[in-house]
Structure formats: C-alpha cells, structure tokens
Amino acid sequence: MDISKLTIDGIRSGLKARTFSAREVCEAALAFAQAENPKTNAYLYFSSERALAAADAVDANIAAGGEPGPLGGVPVAVKDVIVTKGVRTTCGSRMLERYVPPYDATAVTRLEAAGAVIIGKANCDEFAMGSSNENSAFGPVRNPADLERVPGGSSGGSAAVVAQGTAVVSLGSDTGGSIRQPASFCGVVGVTPTYGRVSRYGLVAFASSLDHIGPFARNVRDSAALLAAIAGRDEMDATSAFAPVPNYEEAMTGDVRGLKIGLPKEYFTGLASETGDLIMRGVEALKKRGCEVKEVSLPSTEWAISCYYIICTAEASSNLARYDGVRYTMRSADSPTLSAMYRNTRGDGFGAECKRRIMLGTYVLSHGYYDAYYLKAQRVRTLIARDFQKAFGEVDALVTPVSPFPAFKLGEKLDDPLAMYLSDIYTITGDLAGIPCMSVPCGSTAAGLPVGMQILTNHFQEATMFRLAEAFERNGGINAA
C-alpha cells in the first residue's frame, strides 16, 4: 500500500476486498505523515487517537456486513481554522495556541459520518490571512514541489499534504483564493464551492460574506466526492443553501462537446508568461474535446482588489474583535484594567498581517469613512457580480489563470503587503460574486513549478465545473492528443 498514491476509490475497493483494513491505512498514513512532515511543516499536529477510533468504527461496520461509506477509511487533513472537538485548533495564531474546541464543525461531523479518518490539522496563514502561508505563527509551510518556495496560502498546509501524499484529501477554506491559489502552486485540485454550499458552522470566521470551506484532492473525482459529503443545508448555519446537492459523479461523463467556454479578456492582458502559455495550451486541449471557446469581458475586474480588501478587512476587524482576553485561552499578564487587558492581549496575540487587516478594517469602517469605503465597495461588488451574470448568459464556464505566476521563494514578497494583495487578482472575483470556482493542474513551468487553470461556473453549477475539469484531467491535461 503506497499511501501517497491512494485514492478514495482505491481505498474503498481495498477495504471491500479485505486487502487492508481502515486501521492499517490509518496507521500507515500517520506513520508516513509524521516521517515526512519535517520537510514541509504542513501539519501542525496529528489527531492519532481520534483517527484510530474513526478507522476502527469503519472496520467494525465492514465486519458487520456494512458498506465502508462514501469516504470510508480515507485519511483526511483539516485546515486548522476548522474546529475539531477535543483536538487543538489554533488558526495558525499565538492567540489560540492552547484552544481546544468544545464542538465539531459541521463539515468535520459530515466527513466522519461518511467514514473519513481525520489524521491531523493543517498549517495555514494566521486566521487564513495571507497568500503564502508565511503568516503562520508556527512557521511557514514549504512547497513539496520545491522546498525553497511557498505552497501558497492561506490553506498552504492543506495543499501541501495532498501534494506530498501525507493525506489523500484535505479541507481548506477560501475567502479570496485561499484554496485555489495553493492548489495551483502545489499541483493539486482545489475547489471553492458556491457561497453557502457548505456549512461554515465551526469555521473560525474571517470575512463572513466571503468565507467558504472546500476540498483539496489529487484528482477531480476525489474532490467532487469530498464536496458531496460535506455539502448541503445545515440549520446551524443560516447562510447555508437549501438547494439539493446534485450527483457530481454522474456529471463527470468525459463528454464536454458543445460546452461554451468564455475567456475573460481582462484576465489575459499582460499575461505574457509561462503561466499564460500553459493556460492557453489548456484551453486548446478543451477545444480539442469539442468545447466552443469565445472571448468575454468582465469590465469591473480592475476594481476587484480594492473592493475585496475593503470588505474583507472590514469584516475581519469585526470578527476578530472577539479575541479580547476574556474567552479564548490567551490573556496577557500585567493587565490591571479591562482596557489594558484587551489591548495587551491583542497586541501580543496577533501577528503582523492580522494587525494590518484589523487596522485597515477599523479605518474603513470608522466615522466619516464608511460611505467612502465600505458602502462604495459593496456597490462595486454588485457590479462585479453583474459582470459574471452577464457572462454566464453567454457561456457555461469561464477559464482563467489562478495566479499570475507560479510559487515564489520564501521571503520574496514578505516586505511588500500591497504586492502580495495584488497577486490575488484572479481569485478574489469569484469569492466576491459567490460563484463556484476551482483550480485544476495545468502543467508545469520549465523549472518544474506547477500551474493551475481556474474554472468558474454560475451559482450551484458545480456539476458543470467538475465535468469540464474531469474531462480535461482524464484526457491528459495540456498534453491531450
């Protein structure tokens, strides 16, 4: 059994044929992950006890003549911004270094109900704020494709464990690209579903109108199976969608003839690079499968970064107000008054990027600036969403790059926060519009760095997105004959 090559289907058939037990898979995955982790720092800690108990439950069920479950025995890593009962959840922050949640996120409950085995918590940028995973208080994650480079962020650990093979699939979260960008940097599949498709109950809030939970996997089928297991209405999250979850498996027929694909011209101007060339080879491959390709326009794209960094910082400054030294484990010593306790605890507990976003968010919401910033940004957000609605009147899906460049070196962009923010240009628009989008591997640069192709579809059209991505993958990606 080679843990690093296992798929969901492979594990299910192995369990049914009694080639191995869920406990054997779990023990092998834990041993492999613990041995490999010093290279990447992708796991913050392992939940061995809970994992083995879950694996034993799967084995007991099979022994009693039951089915393994859709994710039976599958070793999963969970980003450390998603709470796990009894298993430390730090959000990559000193502030929550000792926080042990008293409950499970709905996504976690559903994973285990489907038979999955959660083996550990994945490193990430502090409170999911960052594009490189360098903002973790517990050290950066290194990219398995090149250990001198970042894995992307903020779900850098979730992407790296899947690329490294130390988990079969993982959960991440996406607010402005935090699933798709690390997926593209690490050469794996990463999916941001429709806003509300997956319950956020138990996802530590960063920017509530933008936050999503979504899957990472080494192939499109596994990502779809993981999404199917966690999607659907949850009464614990009032923003979760009522729409029924379609059968993604059935949608992946390999047949994409006649699908209309739009290339938004704003995403390709100035992209004279290896990344641009690889994406165009991907588009050519889709044409060969019978897709119709046309240029479309999303004219409000140039305002998206400004719009996003107003809304996300405003919401973050509000959401992070709860870390005040009263409830969540950390309180700074020498704080004789309530006010000093707030200030000192927050000053000591938050890292530089969190402080920057709290400050920007507080500024744009402060007296006299609300209309000029927050309200303006919400109007621009409407324009961005309208652009997409118009485009989806003409095409079934949009294809774009995920990032303007592949994985960069550790430290390369740390001193220039604006440059880091600007690199999110292709991913934040999907979050602002609330539409599903994903990154699917689209070849590598001459230096061997993976590049991801982004596919976006209209609200709740994940099935079309998976169909396209799976057909692309099945036929050899950019090397399609």
Added chain:
Amino acid sequence: MKITEEQVRYVADLANLRLTPDEVSRMARDMESILGHIDKLNELDTAGVPAMAQVLFDADETATLRADAERNVLPNEIALANAPQGGGGFFKVPKVIER
C-alpha cells in the same frame, strides 16, 4: 493620501490594539500604500448601483427560522474550559471601572 502616526494611534485605539512605536511607523507606511491603491475606487461612478447586502440566498425569508424549543446547549464548565480565568461559573476579568 497621507497616513500619519497620529492617525494610526487613533485607529489602534478604536481597535483596542496595542502597537509598539516600531509597529506604528511601519503601519503608517503600509496603510498609506494600501489605501492609496484602494482610493482608486473613487474614480468609478457607482451612482444608482445598489450595495450588495446579501451574497446569495435561495429560500424564503423565514426559511431559517425554527421552533422556539429548548435544545442541548454546552454545559457551563465546558463553555468555560478555554477561559484564561474562570470561577464560580463566570468569565473573570479585571476591574471594569478604571480605564
């Protein structure tokens, strides 16, 4: 747009965030550069465009309401387990009166 250290200290005060003198000067630089970029939004005419108040909601307005019935809640001791300082079933904090 110029962001002064005085403005930074004012905003930090609103956010209940203690910043060191070094952090204040760095923050002034960073905020100036980021807000300088963000200010370009003012070039865009959004007259008549409604502000997005809800991203997406696919059901009746009352769909998320449930019966007002008692349900299991976290027991007091578990809810307090992560408190830096608890006691007597409460979160303990320093004196509230003095600032």
